[in-house]
Every structure is written in C-alpha cells, then in structure tokens.
Amino acid sequence: MDLFEYQGKQYFARYDIPVSRGNVAVTVDEAVAAADAAGYPVVVKAQVQVGGRGKAGGIKLANDAAEVRTHAGNILGMDIKGHVVKRVWVENASDIAEEYYASFTLDRGAKKHLLMLSKEGGVEIEEVAATNPAAILMLHIDPVDGLNAAAAMKAAIDAKIPEKAQQGVADILVKLYRCFVEGDCDLAEINPLILKPTGEVHALDAKVSLDANADFRHPEWEEFKATEELDAREKLAREKGLQYIGLEGTVGIIANGAGLAMSTLDVVNQVGGTAANFLDIGGGANADLMAGALEVINSDKAVKSIFINIFGGITRGEEVAKGIVEALGRVDLRAPIVIRLDGTNAEEGREILKNAGIPESKLTSKPTMLEAAEAAVALAK
Amino acid sequence: MAIFVDQNTKVIVQGLTGGQGKYHGLRNKAYGTQVVAGVTPGKGGTDVEGIPVYNSVAEAVGATGATASFVTVPPKAASAAILEAAAAGITFIVCITEGIPAQDEARTYNTLVRDYPKVRLLGPNCPGIISPGKCNIGITAGEIAELPSAKGPNVGIVSRSGTLTYQALYELKQRGIGVSTCVGIGGDPVPGTSFIDCLREFQADPETHAIIMIGEIGGSAEEEAAEFIKANVTKPMSAYIAGVTAPAGKKMGHAGAIVSGGKGTAQGKMDALRAAGVKVGQNPTEAGSLMAEIVAGLK
Secondary structure: OEOOHHHHHHHHHHOOOOEOOEEEEOOHHHHHHHHHHHOOOEEEEEOOOOOOOOOOOOEEEEOOHHHHHHHHHHHOOOEEOOEEOOOEEEEEOOOOOEEEEEEEEEEOOOOEEEEEEEOOOOOOHHHHHHHOHHHEEEEEEOOOOOOOHHHHHHHHHHOOOOHHHHHHHHHHHHHHHHHHHHOOEEEEEEEEEEEOOOOOEEEOOOEEEEOHHHHHHOHHHHHHHHOOOOOHHHHHHHHOOOEEEEOOOOEEEEEOOHHHHHHHHHHHHHOOOOEOEEEEOOOOOOHHHHHHHHHHHHOOOOOOEEEEEEEEOOOOHHHHHHHHHHHHHHOOOOOOEEEEEEEOOHHHHHHHHHOOOOOOOOEEEEOOHHHHHHHHHHHHO | OOOOOOOOOEEEEEOOOOHHHHHHHHHHHHHOOEEEEEEOOOOOOOEEOOEEEEOOHHHHHHHHOOOEEEEOOOHHHHHHHHHHHHHOOOOEEEEOOOOOOHHHHHHHHHHHHHHOOOOEEEOOOOOEEEEOOOEEEEOOOHHHOOOOOOOOOEEEEEEOOHHHHHHHHHHHHHOOOEEEEEEEOOOOOOOOOOHHHHHHHHHHOOOOOEEEEEEEOOOOHHHHHHHHHHHHOOOOEEEEEEOOOOOOOOOOOHHHHHHHOOOOOHHHHHHHHHHOOOEEEOOHHHHHHHHHHHHHHHO
16 A cells, blocks of 8 residues: 555654654645644645656645645646645745655565665656666665664665764664564655755655555554545455456456466457456455456446456356356346356356356357457457 | 475464364365374364364474474464474475565564574465375365376476466366476565475476476566576476566555566566576466477477
8 A cells, every 4th residue: 555645754753753844735725724833934745646746846835825825726636647636745844955865675586675775865766776876775684683773874874875964864764664664564765865954864755655464453554545546446346355456448357366367467468458457356256256346347337348267276166157147146237248267167167157048148158268368359349 | 206295294284273274274184185283272182073183383293293384374373373383393384374464474584594494484375285196285176286197297387376376287187297296386575485496396306397387477586587497497397477468566666666677577577588498378378388398399
C-alpha cells in the first residue's frame, strides 16, 4: 500500500523523524486554516501518487492567506497525469541549504536490507544512478544486526555528507530504519532530506510503501486504507476478497493462482487479444468466489468475452464446474465465457458443464490454454 | 535418486491439527510420505488419524528421528515455527504459509543462515516439493506427477509460481515424461531456497537428465540463475517466464527500480536464459513441448 506524502510524514512523525509543521486539507477554507496554524510562508502541495507534481503546477509557495486561497483553489481538483487532486498538504515553508537522499528497502537478491544514501538529493534518484552512480552509497544491512548509531554515522561519512550535517543525517537514518523495520515498510524514502541554513536536518518529502502482509499488527493503518485510490472494479474485487488489477483490454480473465493468471494474460496477448484485467481467484475456486469474480468482471463495460482458466491441483475440477454453474445462476452475464479446465478431475468437471444445459452462446469449453485463448479473443473482436 | 527428499525422509507436520495441516498432512501420508508426527503446542498426546501429536518439535524429533518438517501455521506464528524446527535439529523445512510479513521473512532467513547453516528452508508461500513415488511434502496433488522411469530420461522441475508448478507437472505427465523431483520455491520476497540451490542439486543428481525452470517477472532470481546455468549446468533445460504482458508493478518506488537496475522484466529474463543455452517457451505448453524434444534427443 503506497501512502500519500502527508500520510508518509505522519508515519515518519511516529518515529520522531523531523518533518515540517502542517496539515492536510480537502477544501480551500481548510487549507487556509492549515496555513494559519503552520505559520507563513507555507507550501501548498497536491497529494497525488504520481511524480512530476511540481512541474504540473501542483506545488506552490504562498506568503499569506489570500495566496493560499488562490493556490489551493487551483490545485484542488487539478488533473495531474490522470490523478485528480482531492487533498492538499499545507506546511510551513523551509529554507534549504542542501538537499540529500536517503532510503531503506529490501534487496531481494542479497536478502538483506539496503540503505541508499546520497548527498545529491532533490532530483530523480534514477537520474543520479544513471549519470553518477558513485554519488550513491549502497549499504547492505543484516536484518539480524540492524543499524546502530555508529554504523549510521559511518554511512553518512562514507556518503560524503558534509561534516556539519553528518550527525543530523545519522540520527535520521537510525529513526528511518526503525520506521522501515518496525513500521513494516517495503520502502521508506526521504527525497529531499534537507539541511537548513540553521543547521537542522529535516525530511521535506516522504515516500512510504507498506507491506500489506503486516496489516494484522498495525491497527493504525486503517486510516490509510480509507484513502487508497482504487478504481470501481478494484474496490468491488477487494470487497469480495479477490486479487484484481484493472487493465484496458476486452478479454476478462479469471484464473487460479497468480502465476497462471499472469500466464493467461500472456497467452491472450500472444494470440492477438488484450486482457481487461488480472484476477487471481486463489486456491479454492468455489461457487461464492466464482460468482464474486464474475460479478467484478461483469461490472467492466469494456469486457467482450471472459476466459476462465483453471488448473485443478487441490481444487478439483468437478467443484470448479459446479461453482461456475451455480455462479451463472446468480449473475446475469453480458459476455460469453470460454473455459479451460485442466488437472485433477477435469473430465468430470467438463461433463458437469456439458450437462448443465448452458447454451453454447454463453459458455464454451476448450481442452487447452491456447485454444481457449484463441476462442476468447475471437469472441472479443 | 531425487533431490532434497526421498522415500527415507521422515516428516513432521507443524500445525497438523489445523484445517489445512490435517488435510494436506493426511494427503501427503496417503501418497506414501513417511509422515511420522504432528506438532501443536497444547495438543501433545493426542493423534490425528493415528499420527501422534507432540507439544514441541524437539519432542517430536526425539520420539521419531524426523529430519524434515512441513510448516503449515498462520503467518503470525510461522517465523517462530521455522526457527523452532531448526533449533530442534530439523534440516529440511517446507513452509507453505502465505502472507508472512517481509520483515519477518528477512529476519528469519538471516537467522537461519547465521545460526543454523545446515538447515534448508523451502518457501515460505510455496507449494512444496514432490519426488514422485517417494515423498510429497506440501500441497501438490500427487496424481499429476509422472513417476520417474528406471532407465530415464527424467526431468527435474523448479518453479517460482504455485499453479504453474502444477501446470509444468501436468505438461510432462501428458507426454509421459518422468519427473525426478519437482520443487516449488515460492514467490515471496525472501525465499529460503533459490533457483540456483535447486539447479546445483539437479546437476549433481544422476537420476535427473534434464531440467524445466518456471520463473516470473520481478526481482533478479532468473537472471542470477542464468549466470549459474552458463557456468555450471550441463544438463539440457527448457524454461518459461510468466508475465510478459503483466502491468508494471506498482509496489516499489524509486529505490526498488534502482536495485533491479533494468532487471526484472520477462523479456530480460528470457534473453538471459536463452543466452545461457536454455530453450525458452512462450507459454507453459511450449516449454513442455521443448522439453519433450530434449527428452526425445536423450533417448
């Protein structure tokens, strides 16, 4: 789950990472109240999960209430690369002497935590990585050892952070690491991490991605979930407990298992079609799940055909078939189904489908993944 | 021969009294696996259809001499269960639990590496391992695995994805090609066993004559495997990578993008494997057909 900047800053504040005084606002009046409380001058920042906000006019400096009114009025409702701005973050403006970069993530290859620290922050870090990789310190941290104050200080020195900022950077690294580990982040990133003319080091931005698997031990994440930006199809799928990602194509996909679902997308693409979604129905493809999945797919007006790709391992073919028949009784589908049912008891399953009295215009069965994909794509054209 | 597990492997099930543990534990036993005990704290002294249950792994190991464990406990308890098994002398741990926090996985893996270097963890979030006709630990339906033939050639399977592992087994069964061992390593961020670990074992196993590898997008495990194959694997291989058309991952921000450094796309992985001499199919069926050609050439 990706957090908005203001949520990331609120999350950082829980771990004593210094952030600017400010508040979030959904109306112009709230923005002015937030600015009054934060103290002028303030920065009004669009809260969208996409890069390039500044260039799009989504970040503005305001010296008084009238300017806040103007900028907040312009930014709220603005469309930034397809993301409509629903909230602004209004914070006390900081004077900046220098800009650095710091992040923690998990390096899957090394199976260790990875600190990236650079004295060249404030710009896209990919650009620094491409043009001047030596400017980024990459340090692996054993999750069993963690990161102590001495190691953080050494990292600041090795990254050639100027001496006057080393202690402040090291302090923040220790706190950010705690936030990353105890806060169950996939990513905790500060860009820019600034040095003020007065000597303090401070997080001017926050990019935080949380590990959904750790949800059970973070009741404080509830408020973040409320603001998650999902399209209508994704919302419906989540309510039904399905793994769903909306796409732009015309063939609706239902498969059991993430790998098979991905593979199904590939095969549809190979035979000249486009997938409308990724949907993993999981291990137990029973009638309730199948009905839920069909409802979600049915809510997508772009869908012209539905490809159900089930491989029975533990899930037995006849159970899947019964589930589909029952689901068809509950959901009135706009698009025809092509099914490929393979694996354990697939024969029995196909027999059930054949004898269920469903007209062929609504459901056809194909013996292999490729043939089923071809049939589904033909129906979608 | 087979890799990691065979007919002599004695297995305990941590979580045998739970719904999943009971279902799969009994299925594994019915397949012929030596499932010798279950472990559930507080339920010691009871039994599940004749399989004795102990309060701790140490007690179960002491009573049965088991060396392998099948961990099927909820995400909150899985890390502790894995470490308990390692401390009790289990050397092969299969964890099918889905949904363990990444931070827990990272800490558990590195604790095993440091304190129990002889222990192998398979998973978490994997379908398990089957050496057909000998031993099945996990959730694979044994009947879709073709038995290895005495004169060969037999194929080893290693896969990152659950259902595609079954698909690979099925493709070989359809063609009557025997399987030495099929390992599902799981798709979580910190898998205990990597492609390379399995490839090394398959290369050394005299009963394995060719290898199928099933990968997917994300990370760089397939690229690392390709490097290993180039230098160390002489047995012929076919492969499939899922996710050519999958949408770009939304999960990671800038930091992730740099770590992968252009690695992680299906195309990049397929290119790396081809460059290592692996025959790469566009879908699982094609990977199966390519393997059938390889096997025909070995006969």
